[in-house]
Amino acid sequence: PATAAGAANASGAASVAIGVGAVASGDEGLALGNLATATGLNSQAAGFNARAFSQNATALGTNSKAGVLGSTTIVNDTAIGYKAFAIGGNSTSLGSQVQANGANSVALGVSTTATGNNSFAGGNSATTGAASTVAIGDTVSVAAAAGPGSTAIGANSSVTGGTGAVAIGNGQTVNGDGAVAIGDPNSATGTGAVTIGANNTSNGQGAVALGNSNTATGQGSVALGNTSNAAAAGAVALGDTAVANNAGDVALGSKSVTAAAVGTSGATIGGTAYTFAGTAPTSTVSVGAVGAERTITNVAAGRLSATSTDAINGSQLFATNQQVTSNTTAITNITNGGTKYFHANSTLPDSTATGTDSVAIGPNAVANNAGDVALGSGSTTAAAVATTGDTINGNAYTYAGTTPTSTLSVGAPGAERTITNVAAGRVSASSTDAINGSQLFATNTEVGKVGTTVNNIVNGGGIKYFHSNSTLPDSTATGTDSVAIGPNAVANNAGDIALGSGSVTAAANPTSGATIGGTAYTFAGATPTSVVSVGAPGAERQITNVAAGQLSGTSTDAVNGSQLFATNQQVTSNTTAISNITNGKAGPFVSDNSVTATQPVSSGANALAGGYGASATGAASSVIGNSATDNGVANSTVVGQGASIASGMTGSNVAIGQGSAVTAAAVPTAGATIGGTAYTFAGATPAGVFSVGTAGNERQITNVAAGQLSSTSTDAVNGSQLFATNQQVTSNTTAITNINNGGGIKYFHSNSTLPDSTATGTDSVAIGPNAVANNAGDIALGSGSTTAAAVATTGDTINGNAYTYAGTTPTSTLSVGAPGAERTITNVAAGRVSASSTDAINGSQLFATNTEVGKIGTAVTNITNGKAGPFVSDSSVTSTQPVSSGANALAGGFGASATGAASSVIGNGATDNGVANSTVLGQGASITAGLTGS
Numbered sequence: 030p031a032t033a034a035g036a037a038n039a040s041g042a043a044s045v046a047i048g049v050g051a052v053a054s055g056d057e058g059l060a061l062g063n064l065a066t067a068t069g070l071n072s073q074a075a076g077f078n079a080r081a082f083s084q085n086a087t088a089l090g091t092n093s094k095a096g097v098l099g100s101t102t103i104v105n106d107t108a109i110g111y112k113a114f115a116i117g118g119n120s121t122s123l124g125s126q127v128q129a130n131g132a133n134s135v136a137l138g139v140s141t142t143a144t145g146n147n148s149f150a151g152g153n154s155a156t157t158g159a160a161s162t163v164a165i166g167d168t169v170s171v172a173a174a175a176g177p178g179s180t181a182i183g184a185n186s187s188v189t190g191g192t193g194a195v196a197i198g199n200g201q202t203v204n205g206d207g208a209v210a211i212g213d214p215n216s217a218t219g220t221g222a223v224t225i226g227a228n229n230t231s232n233g234q235g236a237v238a239l240g241n242s243n244t245a246t247g248q249g250s251v252a253l254g255n256t257s258n259a260a261a262a263g264a265v266a267l268g269d270t271a272v273a274n275n276a277g278d279v280a281l282g283s284k285s286v287t288a289a290a291v292g293t294s295g296a297t298i299g300g301t302a303y304t305f306a307g308t309a310p311t312s313t314v315s316v317g318a319v320g321a322e323r324t325i326t327n328v329a330a331g332r333l334s335a336t337s338t339d340a341i342n343g344s345q346l347f348a349t350n351q352q353v354t355s356n357t358t359a360i361t362n363i364t365n366g367g368t369k370y371f372h373a374n375s376t377l378p379d380s381t382a383t384g385t386d387s388v389a390i391g392p393n394a395v396a397n398n399a400g401d402v403a404l405g406s407g408s409t410t411a412a413a414v415a416t417t418g419d420t421i422n423g424n425a426y427t428y429a430g431t432t433p434t435s436t437l438s439v440g441a442p443g444a445e446r447t448i449t450n451v452a453a454g455r456v457s458a459s460s461t462d463a464i465n466g467s468q469l470f471a472t473n474t475e476v477g478k479v480g481t482t483v484n485n486i487v488n489g490g491g492i493k494y495f496h497s498n499s500t501l502p503d504s505t506a507t508g509t510d511s512v513a514i515g516p517n518a519v520a521n522n523a524g525d526i527a528l529g530s531g532s533v534t535a536a537a538n539p540t541s542g543a544t545i546g547g548t549a550y551t552f553a554g555a556t557p558t559s560v561v562s563v564g565a566p567g568a569e570r571q572i573t574n575v576a577a578g579q580l581s582g583t584s585t586d587a588v589n590g591s592q593l594f595a596t597n598q599q600v601t602s603n604t605t606a607i608s609n610i611t612n613g614k615a616g617p618f619v620s621d622n623s624v625t626a627t628q629p630v631s632s633g634a635n636a637l638a639g640g641y642g643a644s645a646t647g648a649a650s651s652v653i654g655n656s657a658t659d660n661g662v663a664n665s666t667v668v669g670q671g672a673s674i675a676s677g678m679t680g681s682n683v684a685i686g687q688g689s690a691v692t693a694a695a696v697p698t699a700g701a702t703i704g705g706t707a708y709t710f711a712g713a714t715p716a717g718v719f720s721v722g723t724a725g726n727e728r729q730i731t732n733v734a735a736g737q738l739s740s741t742s743t744d745a746v747n748g749s750q751l752f753a754t755n756q757q758v759t760s761n762t763t764a765i766t767n768i769n770n771g772g773g774i775k776y777f778h779s780n781s782t783l784p785d786s787t788a789t790g791t792d793s794v795a796i797g798p799n800a801v802a803n804n805a806g807d808i809a810l811g812s813g814s815t816t817a818a819a820v821a822t823t824g825d826t827i828n829g830n831a832y833t834y835a836g837t838t839p840t841s842t843l844s845v846g847a848p849g850a851e852r853t854i855t856n857v858a859a860g861r862v863s864a865s866s867t868d869a870i871n872g873s874q875l876f877a878t879n880t881e882v883g884k885i886g887t888a889v890t891n892i893t894n895g896k897a898g899p900f901v902s903d904s905s906v907t908s909t910q911p912v913s914s915g916a917n918a919l920a921g922g923f924g925a926s927a928t929g930a931a932s933s934v935i936g937n938g939a940t941d942n943g944v945a946n947s948t949v950l951g952q953g954a955s956i957t958a959g960l961t962g963s
Contacts, residue, residue: 277312
């Protein structure tokens with residue numbers, strides 16, 4: 030039955046209402062206090078105006094409120110404290126004027142509000158406006174625009190937007206997915222933006238500001254130090270008051286400042302234009318500021334090439350300066366005394382070349398226009414003037430070189446110079462050579478002669494040297510372009526010339542060649558276009574005073590009688606010589622014709638034999654020497670008495686020298702392996718054998734020119750070349766001996782009498798006395814180092830979490846010692862630390878990790894001892910520890926016991942006695958065993 034007291038109303042089944050105006054209308058409800066209201070099933074309201082509206086709602090405290098009136102879906106809310114509100118469903122508010130408005134939300138402290146579902150607000154005026162967020166501290170907030178996982182902890186800190194954003198400390202402001210601000214106070218705006226320290230601002234995706242009063246503005250910008258400023262995307266400012274002003278700039282060091290990147294496409298040095306690599310810089314790296322520059326030290330030597338963009342160190346510039354000094358000395362010598370083969374002696378002003386690509390040589394010489402050349406003291410050039418041609422005696426002539434690009438001047442107006450020692454220039458329609466005085470004199474002489482001839486013609490005297498005396502009919506030229514000169518001369522065909530009285534031309538008769546002595550000869554001029562006739566059939570004329578014509582295979586000159594006489598004389602001489610050759614008295618081969626030995630035989634096609642008993646029976650063979658023979662082998666060359674080619678040989682063989690013989694075929698040698706390296710040889714397919722002796726009767730070949738030395742050369746090499754090679758072999762042998770004796774090589778030395786290293790694995794390397802590399806690809810480094818088979822380590826389980834490693838399939842091992850004789854590896858650069866890194870890690874990196882692990886260990890100890898964490902206790906007390914054996918249960922406080930599923934028990938000695946869904950708060954508080962509900 031319901032129980033009511035003090036004008037209370039307990040209308041719900043098994044409900045209790047105690048207090049003025051108290052109402053317990055929900056079944057099993059409890060309303061305790063004036064105006065307390067418990068309308069929900071199994072709801073409890075305790076305190077003035079406490080209201081528990083929903084099922085399983087609990088409202089404890091003045092004006093507290095749990096649940097929503099009339100709602101059947103918003104249940105299990107708990108509000109404890111003055112004006113505490115829990116209205117989100119499964120929400121909890123604990124404190125003064127706290128509100129848990131979101132489902133499953135928790136609000137603890139004073140004036141805190143947890144509006145987002147599954148959010149937590151704890152402290153003073155803490156607010157969570159978005160789901161799954163946390164706000165802990167004084168006047169901290171996570172705005173409704175924020176996403177899950179955002180956290181604000183500290184004082185006056187806020188997350189105004191972004192998923193997973195974090196604001197920790199005093200006065201932090203964060204807006205952006207994954208953005209982080211830690212310290213006093215900082216602002217981080219943008220996805221992944223980070224600020225740590227005091228008064229820092231990061232504004233941009235991935236922007237980072239660490240330290241004091243640093244600003245990182247723009248995507249990927251970084252500012253570290255004190256009052257540093259990375260003012261644009263990708264900029265980096267490191268150091269006190271460092272400023273990186275432009276996108277991608279880097280300011281390194283205290284007070285370093287960047288300016289806009291200035292491209293330098295090239296430079297003109299000594300009049301030569303050079304183009305540079307890296308001509309379009311996107312940003313600047315500064316290590317100082319104007320008036321506060323820094324030296325950059327320990328810079329490695331940069332690559333030197335037309336495309337290199339490496340920084341150059343002092344030693345490289347020093348080397349250049351040394352050369353510049355040398356060049357300066359040479360230039361000074363040039364300035365003061367000229368150069369080899371070029372000198373001047375004057376105190377006049379220097380020459381001036383103002384035109385592009387112009388040249389001025391001589392004191393006060395001036396080359397005004399592009400490409401001009403001013404040559405000599407005071408010479409001045411003017412603009413080039415084109416002369417395309419001229420009309421002479423009514424005939425238009427065009428000139429070569431009609432588009433001059435520039436001028437060469439050897440003087441100036443009023444100060445011209447004579448040009449002497451000019452070679453005779455070419456005279457042709459296309460010639461642009463200068464003409465000397467002798468050439469113009471010859472032309473003038475001929476012009477004078479032509480003038481005299483023209484005067485004779487004009488005066489009726491005929492043409493000098495051309496006269497006729499006849500009353501016969503005039504000449505006739507009926508052929509096109511034909512000429513007939515002389516009384517009654519007739520030129521019948523195109524291009525014909527009839528010369529002399531009564532001369533008549535006939536059609537041209539081509540003669541292409543003739544066969545003389547069995548040899549066919551082709552003639553030049555085999556396609557005559559016309560005929561020159563000096564007579565007629567039956568009235569021929571003798572042509573006298575004919576100049577000797579050219580004698581060649583292409584000559585078409587007429588030959589005179591003396592030339593034919595000389596030919597006839599030579600024919601007579603040849604006839605005698607042929608007779609002498611036949612008798613062995615003359616010719617390329619002379620013999621004692623009184624000897625009656627066997628005559629040479631050359632029965633092979635195109636074969637040659639010379640010498641008594643010489644035999645050339647192989648095709649295309651040449652055999653010279655008494656009793657020399659090719660034994661029928663084609664393409665043989667045999668020179669020397671008794672020299673021979675063995676029968677059955679193939680190829681084109683050569684035997685030179687008395688008794689020399691080719692007895693075996695050529696053996697191809699394609700290459701050889703020397704020192705483990707395979708070499709291929711040129712001339713690996715010999716066409717035959719060249720012999721200068723026989724076995725036991727070899728000959729020395731002297732005066733051999735040095736042959737070409739290359740991978741494709743087939744030249745013979747002489748003794749001096751082999752001597753040079755032997756010298757180098759001797760030097761190499763000495764060096765190898767030194768190496769084998771422990772002398773080492775440049776940058777690589779050892780000092781030991783131990784056994785040599787051994788590399789038994791394929792492609793393995795062993796360095797150091799007694800070092801052993803056992804497996805393929807292994808490296809054994811150091812005296813006595815030994816490698817073992819590579820062992821893969823795929824991952825490990827740490828604190829219950831499985832981790833997989835990079836580099837899990839090692840192909841080989843690098844060893845710097847042996848079991849029981851390990852070595853320390855020092856000066857290891859810091860390796861990259863990432864899930865995919867296979868770099869070696871140095872001691873400083875492990876020390877940093879160990880330091881952080883130590884901190885975590887201390888924190889865990891403090892939490893375990895009740896000195897830190899969400900629940901703090903007097904660690905000197907040795908009472909029973911809390912027990913939370915129920916599924917999803919929470920227990921806090923010495924001796925606290927939460928054995929029921931989903932129960933929360935807070936307080937020393939508090940217990941739920943195994944009742945599921947219980948909430949027990951306070952020292953010694955409890956839920957009676959066997960109860961149901963929440």
